Each structure stands twice: as structure tokens, then as C-alpha cells.
Amino acid sequence: MKTFFTLASLIMLSGVMLANPGDSDIKSGFIVGDPEIKSVNALAFGPEGVLFIGDSQRAEIFALDTKDEVPANEVSDISLNSVDQQIASLLGTTTDAVVIQDMVVNPISKAVYFAVHVNDGQPVLLRFDGDAFEALAITSVGFSKTGLNKAVGEDAVDRRGRPLRKWAITDLAYYDGKVMVSGLSSEEFSSTFRTISFPFDDAQNQSSLEMYHAAHGQYETHSPIKTFLPYELHGSMHLVASYTCTPLVIFPLDEMKPGKHTKGKTVAELGNRNTPLDIVSYKKEGKSYLLLANSSRALMKIDPKRIESYQDYLVEPVSENSATAGVEFIALPYVQVQQMDKLNDDKVLLLQRMTDGSLNLHTANSNRL
Amino acid sequence: MSRLNFFDLSKFRHHLGLLLVGTLISCYGRAQVKFEVAENRTSISVYYPDSLFKPVPNHKAAELEVLLIYAGITGRTEAADPPAILGNYQGTPGKIVFTPIVPFSRDLSYLAVFGDTVEYHFRPVPDKDEPGARLLRIYPTEDTVPENLLKIYLTFSKPMREGEVYKRVTITDENGKSIENPFVHIQPELWDSTAQRITIWFDPGRVKRSLQSRELHGPVLTSGNTYHLRVDSLWKDVQGRPLINSYKKRLIVTDSDRKRVLTDSWQIHAPEPYSKFPLIIKFDEVMDYATALNSLSVWTSTGEILTGEVAVGSAEREWKFIPGSNWKPGIYNIRILSTLEDLAGNNLNRLFDVDLSDSSYQSLDRQFTWIQFEILSPE
The missing domain is CATH 2.60.40 (Immunoglobulin-like)
Structure with missing residues (x-):
């Protein structure tokens, strides 16, 4: 009985102490205020409407409470033409002064979030509900944050003491209580991949990994990861990572330990003069596929079963005139897809530069993928 | 819709x-x-x-x-x-x-x-009609570069606008023909925190051996040839003003550099005691500008780091350190981070791309290395 009372009073107490009684444990460490976000380079949604923001300028990851937690009744197709012009008009400027850094879908509300830089890099977060845009108040919001900078050496600073080196965040994902971040330094050529426990506590819970890939079994390099997806292969979680110089590489998550030299298995090359942009998974007729967007190639559909059954490293040099190599893929008739996220298992939202030059948002249903 | x-x-x-x-x-x-x-x-x-x-x-x-x-x-x-x-x-x-x-x-x-x-x-009143930004420097400074040159840095007099770099910087061959996609398009663009210095990577797929891009298209730069790096004046600063001028830099391409950065033959010029004369280190090759700026530091024999001003000069063949206070006679240690790179991205620990069939090659796993020097008491 005594225990009951203690427990009950604790619950009551905590109810009083929480800023918002509806908040769960993961937001208990959030404070309300101005996170002083300087850049919004990568976005990813976590649970309960928490939006993670990769801020390259500050070398920090922010977790923002969007309070956007009302589930969508139904998932309808989203489309909007001339997205860049719409955004430029909403921000009172012109398209050449606007850069869309990332686009994600809130998996609960299905609203689309755009990370935008304007003119001098001023960060803006926009939410599109399929009907209208609104700007998120990023200077007054519930948030928590964690830093990425590991003090190695004494970086050169400019005359005003600002560091010259930048840690550019290329992609961000949330999986199983962890935020995963890929990035590259603006100076030395290296790939940095970190997993950070969420809720953020302290730097002890960060692990930095060194990841290598081998090209054709002969040459081995550090290289920056451009985009990645945690995905189940062979019954266990893997990281499917696409590098800037286009190899598609898989790493088993349970083998990726801090400080360990982790060598991935190259399973495909996605084509020359090309930069991978985004990876998502979707389902068609109950079967799962991977979808890859590229800077100068069509959307690629890969059957993960083929990755699983792919036994070799890429050993043979790529034959002449062959566009790509390794695991087979299907090129889908969507080119110049700049951003991509899934609306639900069988709908993928694409931000695509059309042949007439306009930048359109539209929904691709799995029957067309 | x-x-x-x-x-x-x-x-x-x-x-x-x-x-x-x-x-x-x-x-x-x-x-x-x-x-x-x-x-x-x-x-x-x-x-x-x-x-x-x-x-x-x-x-x-x-x-x-x-x-x-x-x-x-x-x-x-x-x-x-x-x-x-x-x-x-x-x-x-x-x-x-x-x-x-x-x-x-x-x-x-x-x-x-x-x-x-x-x-x-x-229509808001225009700002005072200031001119646009000036391109201050292009690194590497020298025209002669190895075939596997990995990156260039541009510095500007004013903060620049994001989203234009890959349209405004091009490379042309001797016939004035544009090289297609020489750089890897990285988003976010690699500006420093002042938006006045940008890092541009050559497409690593065409620098690294045996990757498909290089197999099919060869390297971006080929030894024996001369190219021009061009910077278009349409590039806008954050105020939307174009650059003052367009720029052109010659690139004379020599053989690939496939040697690790070695500190053995660096020359250390120790300064006079009781002066603020610079400590000068002369490298035995051209270094990458930014990593050279960040990778070296000077420590006392009791393990304290010296504060002072750092500069990279002589076309990135030299590192200079001017201490905040006068040099005292004694033993000093220069710490060099292993991440220091040459123009081809080779560092103190490893080559940029490693030939695994070369059994003599071994990459190292040290965070830094030290070079000692002494400042003698005046006789």
C-alpha cells in the first residue's frame, strides 16, 4: 500500500513538473526556447512528431518537438507544381535565392517538411499539409540537441575567431532509439558516420565509425556517404549506404562498433558522373523494394533479395559502355528526382525537376514503381 | 492536384x-x-x-x-x-x-x-551601392598540379550565395572545351562558417583507380595536358551582387602523386630566442591548403600548446607560426595531425586510394606525429 502511494505521488509529481503533461519520456529533456539553428541541412523524423535537424554550421543535431502528432485519416496523394516558385513567393524572394536542402514526410500526420536556405543561408523550415504551407517557429520551440564536434587538434580560425572547417551533414536517419548521421569534413577527405542515442544525454553515447569500401576487390578508400537507409537484409539490420562516387555498399549494423575498421560490401555501382541523392524503401504487392534517386540517372528500383543473394564483391572492372555494375536494378521513368521520401508503404513522394524546368512535387504509387 | x-x-x-x-x-x-x-x-x-x-x-x-x-x-x-x-x-x-x-x-x-x-x-530602398565580391585566392596557388588533384579552395572578399558553385566553376581543356562534370556535387555545399571559403572536390570516382567513372571516362585531368579553371562572374554574393570579375587559372597537369605524406625531409627553421620571429617549416611537397592550416601546432617540452598566429605560404610549401609571446630558449615539439593531406589526398597514415595487391603497403593508425626542434640560448 505504501508503495502504491509513493508511486501515485511520484506520478502526480511528474505530472506537475512536466512542461506539457501530454509529453512522453522522449521529450522529457526538451526545453522550450530558441535553439539558435544556423543551417538546416538534413531532416529525419523520429517518434512522436520529433523532427531531427542536422545543422552543419553549428555541427549539431537538434531534436524539435513539432507537436505534429495527429495521425492522418487517410493518405491521399500530394502534388504541387512549381514548388521552388511557391516557396520563393512565400518567403518574398526569387527562386535563385532559395535552396531546398531536404524534404521529409512526417510519418504520423503525413505533412511534408522542407528545409530551405534563403540568400545568406538563413534557415527556414516549412510544413506543407497537401494544401497550404506554414513556417515552423524555429526560434521558439521545444527542443534538445547534441554536438558532433570531436576536439581533434586546434582548428584554424578566421580573424573573428570563427572556425574555417565545417562538418557537412549529408544524411540523417532515426532507427531504434538512435540517430544516425553521415557527413564529411570540408577539409580532409574522410567519411564520418555516427550513431547517437536518443534521447540525447551526453557525448559518451556517440560512436564514430570508420567505414571503407573496396572497389573491385582491389582498391580501398575512405569516402563520404551521401545517403543511407537502415534496412533488414539476411534477417538482420544493415546500413545500405550510397557513396558520393556511386558505389552502393552494405554494412551489418551489429558489426559496426566504435573504433573498429568496418569494411562494407560493395554490391553495385550506380553510374558515372552521377551523385546518389536519396534512398527509401516501399512495398509493391506485399514485396519490399529499395528506390534510389540520383543526380543524373533515372530512379532506380532494386530488389533487396538480389542484394542478399549477391555473393561477390564487385571484382571485375566495369565493362566498357556499361552504365552500372553489380546487383541488377530497374530504371524507372523518373529523372531529375531531387528529393524523395515515402508517404506510406506504397506511396512515394517525389520532388522532381520536370522537362519544362519546373520543380514539381508529386506522388508515385507503387503500381507505377 | x-x-x-x-x-x-x-x-x-x-x-x-x-x-x-x-x-x-x-x-x-x-x-x-x-x-x-x-x-x-x-x-x-x-x-x-x-x-x-x-x-x-x-x-x-x-x-x-x-x-x-x-x-x-x-x-x-x-x-x-x-x-x-x-x-x-x-x-x-x-x-x-x-x-x-x-x-x-x-x-x-x-x-x-x-x-x-x-x-x-x-520597393525597399537599395543598400548603398557597394560592388560585389572579389575572388581573393584559388588554392592550390601553383599552376602545376598532379593528375590526381583532389580538391580546390576558393576564397572571396564577401559572403557568397549558396547553390551556385557547380554552375559557376568550370574546367576547360586546351581547345576551350568544357570538361563534363569534373566535380562531385555535394549538398550541403562546403562553405566555411563565414560563407567566404568553399571547398570543391574533383569527382572522386574519376580520381580513384578502378572505379567505374574513371574506367569509362578517364581522369578529369590527364598528365601532360593543360587546362583552365574558370570562375564565372555571374556568381552572386549573399546580397545578390555578381562578382567583380570573371577569373581564369591555368592548370598544368603532371603525373599522379601516390606517395604518403612524409615528414622526414621537412626543414625546420628555428627562430631567434627572445624574438617573435616566425618558426618556419618547409615541406618537401605542396600541401593541401586547409589541412596544412589546421594540422600543425607547437608544444613546449612540458606539454603546453603555444598560442599564436598560423599561416600557410610559399604556394603551400611552407607553414609559419608566430608566437603570441617571445620565444624562450629550449626544446619544442611540433605536432602534426595524421589528417594533413597533400594535393592528392594522401595523408600521414595512408594513400588516398590503396592498391590492396601491393603487399608492401601498410596503412598506419596514429593520430599524430612529432618533430622536435631546439631554440638555443644566445652565446
Whole structure:
């Protein structure tokens, strides 16, 4: 009985102490205020409407409470033409002064979030509900944050003491209580991949990994990861990572330990003069596929079963005139897809530069993928 | 496509307060309403005669949206209006202040519409007519570069606009023909925190051996050839002003550099005691500008780091350190981080791309290495 009372009073107490009684444990460490976000380079949604923001300028990851937690009744197709012009008009400027850094879908509300830089890099977060845009108040919001900078050496600073080196965040994902971040330094050529426990506590819970890939079994390099997806292969979680110089590489998550030299298995090359942009998974007729967007190639559909059954490293040099190599893929008739996220298992939202030059948002249903 | 309601003013028209505004303004005319754009372009205020009506009783945002601002137009049309600008509203009796999320541009026309009837066209006063940015330096400084040159840095006199670099920097061969996609397009672009220095990577797929891009298209730069790196003056700074000039730099390409960075043959020029003369280290090859700036530091024999000014000079063949206070006689240690790179991305620990069939090769796993020098007491 005594225990009951203690427990009950604790619950009551905590109810009083929480800023918002509806908040769960993961937001208990959030404070309300101005996170002083300087850049919004990568976005990813976590649970309960928490939006993670990769801020390259500050070398920090922010977790923002969007309070956007009302589930969508139904998932309808989203489309909007001339997205860049719409955004430029909403921000009172012109398209050449606007850069869309990332686009994600809130998996609960299905609203689309755009990370935008304007003119001098001023960060803006926009939410599109399929009907209208609104700007998120990023200077007054519930948030928590964690830093990425590991003090190695004494970086050169400019005359005003600002560091010259930048840690550019290329992609961000949330999986199983962890935020995963890929990035590259603006100076030395290296790939940095970190997993950070969420809720953020302290730097002890960060692990930095060194990841290598081998090209054709002969040459081995550090290289920056451009985009990645945690995905189940062979019954266990893997990281499917696409590098800037286009190899598609898989790493088993349970083998990726801090400080360990982790060598991935190259399973495909996605084509020359090309930069991978985004990876998502979707389902068609109950079967799962991977979808890859590229800077100068069509959307690629890969059957993960083929990755699983792919036994070799890429050993043979790529034959002449062959566009790509390794695991087979299907090129889908969507080119110049700049951003991509899934609306639900069988709908993928694409931000695509059309042949007439306009930048359109539209929904691709799995029957067309 | 679902219909947008960006510029659907119908809901405001049904608002009683707004009806009042509309009616009264049309009665009393636009002379009753005054607009004022803040000098720093961060807000616009509208003053209206509140003695006559109270259109926004609670000063809530939705009520204050009787003031809407549009960019890039001078008058409204039925169909093609852009959405109204997003921003924050503040209201006091007789006054509404609208603060756009992004300050108004100095080179754009705006239309303010109050109560759906009163229109005010404005164009913010341009800033003092300053010239655009100047490209200060291109690194590497020397024209002669290895075939596997990995990156270049450009520095500017003013902060530059994001999103243009891969359109504005090109490489042409001896015939003036543009090399297709020489650089890897990295987003976010690799600007420093001042937006005045950018890092541009050559497509590593065409630098690394055996990757498909290189197998099919060869390296971007080929030994024995001469190229030009061109920087287009259309590149805008954050104020939207183009560069003062276009620029051209010659690249004379020599063989690939496939040697690890070695410190053994560096020359250390120890300074005079009781002076602030620079400590000078002469490298035995051209180093990567940015990593050379960041990778070296000077420590006392008791393990304290010296503060001072660092510079990379002599076309990136030299590192200089000027201490904050006079040198004292004694033993010093120079710490060199293993991440120091040469022009081809080779560092102290490893080569940029490693030939695994070369059994003599072994990469190292040290964070830094030390070089000792001594400043002698004057005789």
C-alpha cells in the first residue's frame, strides 16, 4: 500500500513538473526556447512528431518537438507544381535565392517538411499539409540537441575567431532509439558516420565509425556517404549506404562498433558522373523494394533479395559502355528526382525537376514503381 | 492536384471585422491608411484610423492577416497571384506590424494589401551601392598540379550565395572545351562558417583507380595536358551582387602523386630566442591548403600548446607560426595531425586510394606525429 502511494505521488509529481503533461519520456529533456539553428541541412523524423535537424554550421543535431502528432485519416496523394516558385513567393524572394536542402514526410500526420536556405543561408523550415504551407517557429520551440564536434587538434580560425572547417551533414536517419548521421569534413577527405542515442544525454553515447569500401576487390578508400537507409537484409539490420562516387555498399549494423575498421560490401555501382541523392524503401504487392534517386540517372528500383543473394564483391572492372555494375536494378521513368521520401508503404513522394524546368512535387504509387 | 488556398481571402471577407475595414476604407479612402517599411527591410507597418473602427479586437494572428504582402508583383490579378509572404504579425490598436520570415529583398517589388481593398506598392530602398565580391585566392596557388588533384579552395572578399558553385566553376581543356562534370556535387555545399571559403572536390570516382567513372571516362585531368579553371562572374554574393570579375587559372597537369605524406625531409627553421620571429617549416611537397592550416601546432617540452598566429605560404610549401609571446630558449615539439593531406589526398597514415595487391603497403593508425626542434640560448 505504501508503495502504491509513493508511486501515485511520484506520478502526480511528474505530472506537475512536466512542461506539457501530454509529453512522453522522449521529450522529457526538451526545453522550450530558441535553439539558435544556423543551417538546416538534413531532416529525419523520429517518434512522436520529433523532427531531427542536422545543422552543419553549428555541427549539431537538434531534436524539435513539432507537436505534429495527429495521425492522418487517410493518405491521399500530394502534388504541387512549381514548388521552388511557391516557396520563393512565400518567403518574398526569387527562386535563385532559395535552396531546398531536404524534404521529409512526417510519418504520423503525413505533412511534408522542407528545409530551405534563403540568400545568406538563413534557415527556414516549412510544413506543407497537401494544401497550404506554414513556417515552423524555429526560434521558439521545444527542443534538445547534441554536438558532433570531436576536439581533434586546434582548428584554424578566421580573424573573428570563427572556425574555417565545417562538418557537412549529408544524411540523417532515426532507427531504434538512435540517430544516425553521415557527413564529411570540408577539409580532409574522410567519411564520418555516427550513431547517437536518443534521447540525447551526453557525448559518451556517440560512436564514430570508420567505414571503407573496396572497389573491385582491389582498391580501398575512405569516402563520404551521401545517403543511407537502415534496412533488414539476411534477417538482420544493415546500413545500405550510397557513396558520393556511386558505389552502393552494405554494412551489418551489429558489426559496426566504435573504433573498429568496418569494411562494407560493395554490391553495385550506380553510374558515372552521377551523385546518389536519396534512398527509401516501399512495398509493391506485399514485396519490399529499395528506390534510389540520383543526380543524373533515372530512379532506380532494386530488389533487396538480389542484394542478399549477391555473393561477390564487385571484382571485375566495369565493362566498357556499361552504365552500372553489380546487383541488377530497374530504371524507372523518373529523372531529375531531387528529393524523395515515402508517404506510406506504397506511396512515394517525389520532388522532381520536370522537362519544362519546373520543380514539381508529386506522388508515385507503387503500381507505377 | 488539390486546390491551394494560399491566396484565398474568402475567409477574411466573411470576418465581421474585415467587412468593417473594407467598408470603411472604401468610404474614407486610402488617405486614412499609411504604410511604412522599416529601413532595415525587416518589417512593414500599416497604420489605420482605429478611432473609427476596431477591426482586430484580439490582435490574434489570424485576425491580423487583413494585411497581406505579395512578392514580385505590382498589382493583383485574378488567377496568377503568388501566395502571400509568410511572416509574423503583431497588432496594437490602429497598427499592424508584419515581419516576414526573410527580410524583404532590395531588388524586388512588393505589394501590400490591407483589408483586401487598399493596395500599396513598394520597393525597399537599395543598400548603398557597394560592388560585389572579389575572388581573393584559388588554392592550390601553383599552376602545376598532379593528375590526381583532389580538391580546390576558393576564397572571396564577401559572403557568397549558396547553390551556385557547380554552375559557376568550370574546367576547360586546351581547345576551350568544357570538361563534363569534373566535380562531385555535394549538398550541403562546403562553405566555411563565414560563407567566404568553399571547398570543391574533383569527382572522386574519376580520381580513384578502378572505379567505374574513371574506367569509362578517364581522369578529369590527364598528365601532360593543360587546362583552365574558370570562375564565372555571374556568381552572386549573399546580397545578390555578381562578382567583380570573371577569373581564369591555368592548370598544368603532371603525373599522379601516390606517395604518403612524409615528414622526414621537412626543414625546420628555428627562430631567434627572445624574438617573435616566425618558426618556419618547409615541406618537401605542396600541401593541401586547409589541412596544412589546421594540422600543425607547437608544444613546449612540458606539454603546453603555444598560442599564436598560423599561416600557410610559399604556394603551400611552407607553414609559419608566430608566437603570441617571445620565444624562450629550449626544446619544442611540433605536432602534426595524421589528417594533413597533400594535393592528392594522401595523408600521414595512408594513400588516398590503396592498391590492396601491393603487399608492401601498410596503412598506419596514429593520430599524430612529432618533430622536435631546439631554440638555443644566445652565446
